Amino acid sequence: MRFFVDTADVSELDKLLVTGMVDGVTTNPSLIAKSGRNILEVTKEIASMVDGPVSAEVTATDYDTMIQEGKKLAAIAENIAVKVPLTVDGLRTCKTLSDAGTMVNVTLCFSAAQALLAAKAGATFISPFVGRLDDMGMDGMELIESIRDVYDAYPTLKTEILVASIRNTRHVERAAEVGADVGTLPPRVIWDMYQHPLTAKGLDDFLADWGKTGQSIL
Numbered sequence: 001m002r003f004f005v006d007t008a009d010v011s012e013l014d015k016l017l018v019t020g021m022v023d024g025v026t027t028n029p030s031l032i033a034k035s036g037r038n039i040l041e042v043t044k045e046i047a048s049m050v051d052g053p054v055s056a057e058v059t060a061t062d063y064d065t066m067i068q069e070g071k072k073l074a075a076i077a078e079n080i081a082v083k084v085p086l087t088v089d090g091l092r093t094c095k096t097l098s099d100a101g102t103m104v105n106v107t108l109c110f111s112a113a114q115a116l117l118a119a120k121a122g123a124t125f126i127s128p129f130v131g132r133l134d135d136m137g138m139d140g141m142e143l144i145e146s147i148r149d150v151y152d153a154y155p156t157l158k159t160e161i162l163v164a165s166i167r168n169t170r171h172v173e174r175a176a177e178v179g180a181d182v183g184t185l186p187p188r189v190i191w192d193m194y195q196h197p198l199t200a201k202g203l204d205d206f207l208a209d210w211g212k213t214g215q216s217i218l
């Protein structure tokens with residue numbers, strides 16, 4: 001399972017890159033707003049920092065303008081994946097850009113039926129939002145299982161499942177258990193994945209015992 005970082009904050013991304021765990025980045029209009037940066041400038045900077053896909057989202061809602069925006073975003077760097085919403089015009093845009101060789105990430109997916117449409121439109125990635133379904137009292141991860149079943153039933157569909165709206169480490173574990181291709185994780189969740197109280201306690205105990213030996217490896 002590949003890990004993308006869900007951020008438009010280059011300092012947060014920079015801290016994560018040294019871990020070697022980052023396979024790509026996703027952004028959205030809310031994350032760009034939070035960064036306080038110009039979308040074209042920050043997207044270009046992020047795309048130069050990582051080798052993997054960097055999703056940049058269109059903000060138009062009609063096909064013609066989405067195509068113009070998508071082409072402008074795709075021209076920023078070769079590793080840009082144009083992000084479009086799961087609407088009729090968004091999926092038309094997906095088909096046109098995908099046919100032209102551009103990576104497309106279809107976002108705001110909340111059903112397996114929508115995911116099937118996105119795959120038929122040639123999406124590189126489908127982004128189902130698990131956290132927002134959980135917020136409504138549903139089990140967002142059931143959607144990932146359902147999409148996995150649908151895509152696996154049709155091996156000609158090449159769309160990758162990119163689990164989005166991940167809120168905690170259990171979401172990551174469950175996404176991996178059901179065979180999601182990618183998870184896009186807020187930086188905090190990646191740092192949380194390293195943590196376990198028994199790891200910390202075990203290390204404290206080892207170091208305390210080691211200190212009693214008076215030895216040094218170096």
Ligand code: G3P
Pocket residue numbers: 006026027028129131132164165166184
């Ligand atoms: O980037 C899309 C998605 O990951 C947003 O997550 O937490 O705003 O629902 P969230």
